[in-house]
Amino acid sequence: MSILDIIGIASGLLAFSSYFFYIPAILQGRTRPNRASWWIWGGIGALIVASYYASGARGTIWVPLSEAIGPAIIALLSIKYGEGGWTRLDKWCLFGASIGTFLWWFTDSAVVGLVAYLLTDLMAVVPTLRKSLHRPEHEDRNAWGLTFGGQVLNFFALETFSFSLALYPVYMIITNGIIFALQFKKRGAKAFSSIDIVSQCLSDIPRTSAFQQAIQESVKPGDTVLECGVGSGILTLFAAKAGARKVVAVEYDPFVAEAAKRVIAVNNQHTVDMRIGDGRSYEFEPGLKFDAVIIEMLTTGMIEEYQVGVINNLHRQGVVKDSTVFIPSHQDTFATLGNFDFTCYGCTVPFIRHTWKFYDAPMKDFKPFTDQALLHSVDFSRAIAEKFEGTIDFVANKSGVINSVRLSSVCHPTRNSSLSDTHSLNGPVVIPMEEKQVEAGEKIHLSVSYVFGGGYEGFHASI
Structure with a gap:
């Protein structure tokens, strides 16, 4: 056995071992395979096995069969655990793969057959490539690393180099390498849930009553309604009682979803379709259009919660219309520069501070040095840039030291x-900054940038 044979065997084993990472990741909910990609890859594997069988090469069918098993299993698992398959891009890729498969199967030219095969495979790569670009947290880095490593070894197992021989391994290195590299892209924060927060929202009368009134005014009998971030289920109940024909309720946390299902059952609301999933990536069935959308996943400035990501997913999939009513409709965020007393318990603690209205006065001692100014207004009826960058020009109304910026939001x-702000919604936030001495009447330029839903880790403010 030559060294090239050993490298070739090692490349196959390395690539095949990736499925021992990918499949468990699917079953554990850490990976959500794209259906279009894996249906195409599963189909390719099945066709290769069929061609071996039809040609009579049944004694050597076991290698291609072993290579087809992994994609076939993942394709089947994707039906329940995957995402995609119905978007416009997915459909075009499935159509392109059908054309490539037809050419590959019926051509007598080896070169045309190879190009047709690569076209078919590329149609499978595109949806997963797009998903890795936008949501790398839904892929498995270990599995793609092993696949990429196997393809690199496969290239070095070539006995002779020619265009036709090198085209396939080079293509595989490039496509798998890009997907693997995207796994190192900063991953979106995992959705979170807390019964404590859910209970606070439910018990917050001003907040919940305002949403109840908005739903009663906006939801019409016969409407199809979506709520994302169901929590206790109270807003879903309001929509059902307003006469909605169907309410699709999506909740990330399985435990919270079960609790909400019990709440809905006790109230005899049979038009509610409870689902478990992450609203930022949940794939809705073809043809579904919502007349009203309820999403209260708000924090001050939407720095921490995922309202924007969920809204963009709905627009991306086309499940909302020009006439769709969004509850809330929009949110405004304001900034004020000033001086905050960061001393507490005998220590100086320059930490990000939420200043809820029910806190004791010493814990929210912010002295404004400027008027309040609008930082941004986010309209949920349209897609939103997920990174915000903005500036405000202030004029100091007193002399002294500015050490912080206070953000406050008004939900509509x-x-x-x-x-x-209420007891559970949009408590003002004071964020420490580098101290700056200013004089009354002095112009101050504030720059702010952050990713909606990205947390304070990526929040930057400077004057």
């Missing part, structure tokens, strides 16, 4: 209503 349940 409808176009004609507003809701400032």
Whole structure:
């Protein structure tokens, strides 16, 4: 056995071992395979096995059969655990793969057959490549690393180099390498849930009553309604009782979803379709359109919660219309520069501080040095840039030291209503900054940048 034979065997074993990472990751909910990709890859494997069988090469069918088993298993698992398969891109890729498969199967030319095969495979790569670009947290880095490593070894197992021989391994190195590299892209924060937060929202009368009124005004009998981030289920109940024909309720946390299902059952609301999933990536069935969308996944400035990511997913999939009513409709965020007393318990603690209205006065001692100014207004009826970058020009109204910026938000349940901070919604946040001495009348330039839903880790503010 030559060294090239050993390298070739090692490349196959390395690539095949990737399935021992990928399949468990699917079953554990850490990976969500794209259906279009894996249906195509599963189909390719089946065709290769069929061609071996039809040609009579049944004694050597076991190698291609072993290579087809992994994609076939993942294709089947994707039906329940995967995502995609119905978007416009997925459909075009499935169509392109059908053309490539036809050419590959019926051509007598080896070169045309190879190009047709690569076209078919490329149609499988594109949906997973797009998913890895936008949501790398839904792929398995270990599995793609092993696949990429196997393809690199496969290239070095070539006995002779020619265009036709090198085209396939080079193509595989490039495509698998790109997907693997995207796994190192900063991953979106995992969705979180807390019964404590859910209970606080439910018990917050001003907040919940404002949303109840907005839903009663906006949801019409016969509407199809979506709520993402169901929590206790109270807003879903409001929509059902308003006469909605169907309410699709999506909750990330399985335990919270089960609790909400019990709440809905006790209230005899049979039009609610409870589902478990992450609203930022949940794939809805073809043809579904919502008349009203309820998403209260808000924090001050939407720095920590995932409202924007969920909204963009709905627009991306086309499940909302120009006439769809969003509850809330929009949110405004304001900034104020000032001086915050960071001393507490005998220590100086320059830490990000939420200043809820029910906190004791010493824990929210912020002295403004400027007027409040609008930082941004986010309209949920359209897709939103997920990274915000903005500036504000202030004029100091007193002399002293500025050491922080205070953010506050006003939520608008409808176009004609507003809701400032309550006991569970949009508590003002004071963020420490480098100290700056200013004089009354001095112009101050504030720059702010962050990713909506990315947390304070990526928040930057400077003057």
